[in-house]
Amino acid sequence: MQPLLAVSGLQKVYEGSGRRVEAVRDLTFTIEPGELVCLVGPSGCGKTTLLKCVAGLLTPTGGEVLLEGRRVSGPPPGMAVVFQEYGRSLFPWMRVRENVELPLKQKSPLSRARRRELVAEALESVGLADAAGAYPWQLSGGMQQRVAIARALAYEPGVLLMDEPFAAVDAQTRADLEDLVRRLWRERGMTILFVTHDIDEAVYLGERVLVLSASPTVVQEQLKIDLPAERDQLHTRVAPRFAELRTHVYEQIQAAKRGS
């Protein structure tokens, strides 16, 4: 089967004011349709750079990103991104409903009724059906990030990219949002690439975890997470296998930081 997303030999070098920074050296990995893959790496290892290259927001210096076999040279229509900074990603001058609907207006011609339906469905599945008429800034941080997730859901992307989406919310909200992502993934059979710096989060969420090295970044290890599909915050996190996996990833990241 052809992978849905294939990243090969990706390199990104930032050049400016006489300084040359190689953020990403050589990244190769693939994602199959319907997978939930977590990318985890030490902070400052170019995770966001990688994600922006995949999203077509940055042009890689070398290598290529293929989405369904087609080379990504700009933001492809089949991709949605959920950013960490939800407050700067939602448009404060639009109500929640309009925020979710705006991308749909630009996408393939959809009837007004169908658009409304998609918006309502998406808000329903993140539990925000009541907040459709509110402005984003009237909501709590967790709710705002759920609006951003709903916007991505309504867009019906082939691949959903999430860039440390829960790094800025409190721990309890974070647990809820993690479960939300797991649930949506299972219900909708989506393909998700989830970037995080949190090892526990990566192991808890992912079916597969890609451990990145320190900058200049390469893939340090690919790890299959053989936890049951049914996960919950209370039991999964105390399961012996969970502890083994997170210890393993932790060691890998420590090794990555030392540069071995």
Place this chain on the structure above:
Amino acid sequence: MKHLALRLFFVIALPALLVATWWLASDDSTDVYWPPLRTILTAFPEVWTGERLRDDVLPSVLRLSAGYASAAVAGVVLGTVIGSYRRVRAVCEPVLEFLRAVPPPVLVPVIMLFAGIGDTMKIAVIASGCVWPVLLNTVEGVRAVDSVMSETARSYGITGVARLRHVVLRSASPQIFAGLRQALSIGIILMVISEMFAASNGLGFTIVQFQRGFAIPDMWTGILLLGLLGVLLSLLFQLVERRALGWYHGLRAASLSRLGSPPGRRSRFRVTDRAQPSSVGPPRSPKLSASLEQGGPPRPLETDAPLRLTRRRRSQ
């Protein structure tokens, strides 16, 4: 109810005090140039009759509207173009610096040469003065579109006209309105000045006529009327602004209350807090926030740094 009464009291108190002071201080005045307020107020309804409102006030207001509207449109359109393209900005900056430093009243004789002495001249003068604050604020607003918002729009394929309409102009609207507000007072000044040159009607013309005819109380009524016109236009502006920028005031109130300090105590523009990136500050780039917070004089232009147009028009 009590709240409303209190607000009304605050609005009325100072004007009432000033009028009372004026009234008492001028009551027994025999100075021809400082007639008692009583005389001025008695003259008011006699001077500003229906006929005069139609023949002088209405033409003035129409010129002001035409000049202001064309300045607003031109300022926003040009400002968007200049703000969107770095190259255009680099080319336009020196010219803009020059043009906005020329006091618009000086342009009256020049504009008269090619626009004649009719309404076109007056509208051109008003527009040429009003356009700068709108233009410069639009440039800044358009430049300051948040990078995350920009990327969000790009990743969802919101480009071209949709991006301009739903993202760029909306995001710049608080600054565009700041420019429009400054332009309004400049417009009123230029309306009067343009009518003092070669005019046959209008508020400015009438006031000068009264002065030359030694109809001093009548002249004072004209000045009062101008003030009232200013207040009225400003109220109208606030009404429009409150509708268009409701989201912005709400956002600001929300971020300030989340910071745990009463509104107004903190600077309006804040660099985003890392722990809570969402809840702090209006959608502005940290760079701009910093420059606004400093509020100092415009910095000299660095050779390859992005151009920084100063936010406010220099006072003339």
